[in-house]
Amino acid sequence: QSALTQPASVSGSPGQSITISCTGTSSDVGGYNYVSWYQQHPGKAPKLMIYDVSNRPSGVSNRFSGSKSGNTASLTISGLQAEDEADYYCSSYTSSSTLEVVFGGGTKLTVL
């Protein structure tokens, strides 16, 4: 069982917007602005898409945005494109005594 909860799958049509949620606790997502998001295509290494809740690394499309409310963080992808189809993982710093970083279980995005 993952420490952060994500929906197993989401889908959308090209051009639409989708949002992937990531729910934690006050010890991780809710307690710190240290949520990051990763995109992983099959057989490839993960790629950083968002860090510190809402910051985009250089080179990442501005169609990707992040936000947080309480214990839930969200990744929104606008203007869906076929190449956005991938697995998406959220991650957060945690003050848990047993972990320093926790991941969500991942969300499979299907572009219809």
Place this chain on the structure above:
Amino acid sequence: EVQLVESGGVVVQPGGSLRLSCAASGFTFDDYAMHWVRQAPGKGLEWVSLISWDGGSTYYADSVKGRFTISRDNSKNSLYLQMNSLRAEDTALYYCAKDGGGGGYYFDYWGQGTLVTVSS
């Protein structure tokens, strides 16, 4: 260009040991903390371990604490993971990842991974 190249993954018997390596280039290695993250076949990402820029602080996931040891050699721009008492559930693709350098740990560059299979 940042590059992280892992090596050392093999098939090993339960109870065995293994040392993974990660060669880093394209950035000032000793300015950044480094991580190991693993992914079991068909499963999600799991953070394994973290080492500070100078090697003075190390952290581990509960699932590997007491069995795995992370280390680094800044003179060789290299990161290591010593894995002892291996179990079937340690079977995974192990990624070396560079920390982003902020306050809360994120992974801005990843290697391609090295596969560890624990099986008799």
